[in-house]
Amino acid sequence: MEKRIEAVKMQKITKNFGQVVANKDVNLTVYKGEILSLLGENGSGKTTLMNMLSGIYFPDSGEIFVNGREVTIGSPKDAFDLGIGMVHQHFKLVDVLTAAENIILGQKGKLDLRAAKEKIAEICNRYGFVVDPDKKIYNMSVSEKQTVEIVKVLYRGVDILILDEPTAVLTPQETEKLFHVMRNMKADGKSIVIITHKLNEVQEISDRVAILRSGEYIGELITAKTNPQEMTNMMVGRQVVLNIEREEPVNPKPRIRVEGLNIVDIEGISKVKDVSFTMNSGEILGVAGISGCGQKELLEAIAGLQPVVSGSVKYIEDDGTEAELIGMDPRKIQEKGVALSFVPEDRLGMGLVGNMDITDNMMLRTFREGKKLFTDKRKPAETAKDIVDTLKVKTPGLETPVRKLSGGNVQKVLVGREISNAPKVLMTAYAVRGLDINSSYLIYDLINEQKREGVAVLFVGEDLDVLLQISDRILVLCDGEVSGIVDGRTTDKNTVGLMMTSLQKSDQVYEKI
């Protein structure tokens, strides 16, 4: 690392969106042949900064140098011409076109798909991708789409590759594959900037870490010489305690009893098979499992959003009276105090209305309350203000449409609303997906607070470390079946990991890596 060549240098970059300062006097350098992690809390301006490098936004002031020459990047095309390509968090692909058509989009000259496919095959061989050039995008899994995005960028011969939260939607296995490819690209002399919130990934893949806070450049660290605690402190700007408390459940009573639940999806594939378990009040029941093995269906069935084939879900009052939730109107289930906060891949797809402001989104839950002719807007406004304050949602105001907030902030609003509802049963899925570490811990605290108040919590998580720290008991799902319920205090990562895959018919999927 003695003779580093500057690939990109950004100097005194400032960008405002109306009243909001997204970036202020940011200096950032990317060297040739390195992987740089860009770290920062949600809304700290990481994506905005990279969007200016890739020509989506234009900086209000500041200079950008590429290979030592000052440049003006006015459009994505300019960026490509300079060898800069970005893979966005929300994929930029045309669904009805094939992979090959997407990859050659925006190129000049005669349309020659055959030649294009040859070039794609060559790129795939060089870096170890697998892409079917004739497959339509809408038939692809998230990880396949991401591969197409990366190939698209490489096809244009970029030297500087920007990846915006590439792992947020990938399984651990897919992430490993991606990292493998990234190392190949690095060995090929390309520079990579990766935006991620997962500190273990930062440590695994990157050479250097640059940190942003509230739109300002804070500093850089050599990955090998730092640790998660130091990185977090720099991101947040103060000492942060990185551990999740776990108190003993106080006076747990059965709250929800699921028995023999079977769910079949629209194509007739069995999603949940004969699942039985009990949720207790004042207890966090973690749910572990590879993504897509029935968590979503299970939660939705309890919330009354998913038809079931057979089985029962009983809601048990404190005095022992039981009520069957299956077949009940979702609204009635909600009124019983069963809250579901599900964070899907598309955060705005479920739960929030993008064009409405924070207050109105709060009202989605409360507008039926009261008997007055007009809806009550005062209480939702208070809730909204409360959430913005406690969860430190970065927003110009309560009147800002939710879609204008950055991804992590949108999520805080969603999770905050569900918790603010004072539920009896709280189900959260991927509550911290895409959230920075500080916000994640805020959410964990909120969930623990709910537990203390006697709420029965069902916590579906992606990060096993967190699951093991926060859960009292862990329900392990494998391919829609319960492979066991273990005590969160005594079990370890390996045991749970094995249980997650133990029912797997074959191990082919994992051998490929």
Next chain:
Amino acid sequence: MVGIIAFIQGAIGQGIPLLYGCTGEILSEKSGNLNLGIPGIMYVGAMSGVIGSFVYENSVAGELNPFLAVAIPILCSLLGSMIMGLIYGFLTITLRANQNVTGLAMTTFGVGFGNFFGGSLIKLVDAQVSSISLSRTSSFFTKTLPFSGKLGWFGDVFLSYGFLAYVGIILAIVVAVVLKKSRVGLHIRAVGESPTTADAAGINVTKYKYFSTVLGCMIAGLGGLYYIMDYIKGVWSNDGFGDRGWLAIALVIFTIWRPAVGIIASFFFGGLYILYIHFPMGMVMNEIVKMIPYVVTLVVLIITSMRNKRENQPPASLGLNYFREER
């Protein structure tokens, strides 16, 4: 036999204006611009051509120059619908006004434009009937292909139309091929499906939207001109073009955004449109038959959304305006 041939001829003649409108609208919609101004633009295209040929006919005393008699109305028509297209494009693409509202306003305006100038010209000639006849110009537009009279039913069905009918069919095929096979077409489709993607890929979204929308308007406008100059032999009467523009938009959905399918489909719609004239069924039935194209379109909509094949869906960003820095 004669009745059926006359019906087919009528159906094709009625179908050609729809085909022009449909081709133009598909081109526009593929780039994401739902142009509901097409009915009005077809009026403007027709009226502009009428004005052009009216001026030319009245400035020449003797024989008309065949080339000018054809070129002037066509150029005027293209110019008129191009201006309409540019207005629509400026409002929706540059100023990002709501496409539906803008389109409906363009239609109201276009129909009014046609009728206003139509009325003015009628006053100028001081005729007893409330229409203008441009039969001298029309005679060049209605010239059929050679041999059409000598080949029996074959000539009647296939060769007995003016050149604009064949131009319309060729245009539909060209647009289909360009959209499907060329890079320009790929880019237009990408813009209509996902402008953010297209933009990030370095495609000039604004340029492609303007190009498709304005060219689409110009093609549609020719449909109006064909109707006046060829189908009804150069007679303009106010509101004479009727609701064919809307039928053209329905046709876009009916063909599930495929211009080549539009050729047959437009003849089918044209046939349904005049079915009651050739096979009278009484007042009530006539009105019901006239509704069939719209009902068929609804049925197609239902079928395509049920089968849920992604290729048969409208362009994903149809009707939405694009602003790069929108968050």
